Amino acid sequence: MVKRLVVGAGYGLRDWLGQRATGAYMALYTIIFAFSALTLPKMDHEHWSALFSGGLMRFLTFLFFMSLAYHAWVGVRDIWMDYVKPLGLRLALHLITLFLLVGYAGWAAKILWRL
C-alpha cells in the first residue's frame, strides 16, 4: 500500500456538537438531580428508591448515562487521536473504549431499573 497522509473523515462537526449538547444536558441533569436528592424528606433506601421509581426520573437519568457515555466517547477518543500515533494501537484503544462505554451504559440501565 502506498503510504499517504489522508484526512477528511467528515464527521468532526457531529461529534463536536454532540459533545457540547450532552455536556449541557449533564449540567442540567446535575441541577435537577441535586435538587431532587437534597429535598428528599429522608435520605434512606426507601426514599432513594422512590425517587427513581418515577418514569420521568428514570427517563432523565437514563438519558444522563447515555449522554455521559457519548460525551466520554468523544473525549477519550480525542485523547487517543491526540497522543497515540500507531494506527493499530489507536484503533484497538478506540474499540476498547467503545466496548467499555457501551457496557457501562447497559450496566447503568440495569441498576436504574432494579432500584
Next chain:
Amino acid sequence: MTRVVQFRIYRYDPDKDQKPYMQDISVEIEPTDKKLLQALVRVKAKDDSLSFRRSCREGVCGSDAMNINGKNGLACLTDIDSLTQPIVLRPLPGLPVIRDLIVDMTQFFKQYHSITPYLVNDDPPPERERLQTPEEREELNGVYECILCACCSTSCPSFWWNPDKFVGPAGLLNAYRFIADTRDTATNQRLDDLNDPYRLFRCHTIMNCVDVCPKHLNPTKAIGKIKELMVSRAV
C-alpha cells in the same frame, strides 16, 4: 547611558554541535535600544555565529518570531524592559530547528496552503471591482491582519501533537478570512474540507494562540465562527 542585558540563548549548529546547548551572553545596549531585536542585533555583532531571522523590524514581516522567556512573540515588538533577565531565547517550539533560533517552517506553510488561501470566484468578473458593503468588509477585520509569524500555531499543543493533520490556529484564522469573505464562492467546499476530526476539530480551545498573537488577533474566535457556520449549515 549604556546598560547591560543578560541573555541565555539556545544554540545549535548541526554542522558542529552534537546537541543543542544554552549560551550565556551579555551585551551593552544604548538608551535608544528599546526592543529585544535591537539587543539581539548587538548580540550578533558580538558573536556573529548566532543565527536568527529578522527583516522589517516593526512587526509586519513576522520573521523574528521566537520563544522569549517561555512565551512565543516577535523580538521586534517586545520591550526589553518588560522581560526578566537573563532573557531566555529559544526557537519556536514544535518545529524542526535548522540552526540556533531558526526553525523549518515547511509544515506550518503546508497547513496554510492547504486551506486554499486565496479568493475563489468563478463568476464572470465584473467591469469594475467586486464590491462589499461596509458591514461585509467589517467581518474581515481581526482576521486579515495575520502576518503568518507562526507564534500561535507553535504554541498550540494540538499543533505539536498533530502538525501534519491539524491545520493549526494560523491556518484556521486564514481559512475563516476566506469563508467570511462575501466575494468568495467556495464557502461550502471550504467548510466540507474543514469538517474533519483532525483538520479543524483537534482545536480544544486551549487559547494559547490568543495569548501569544503579537497582532492581538483571536484565532479561537475565528475557529468558533467556522463551527457556528457548520452548525447553521447542518441544523
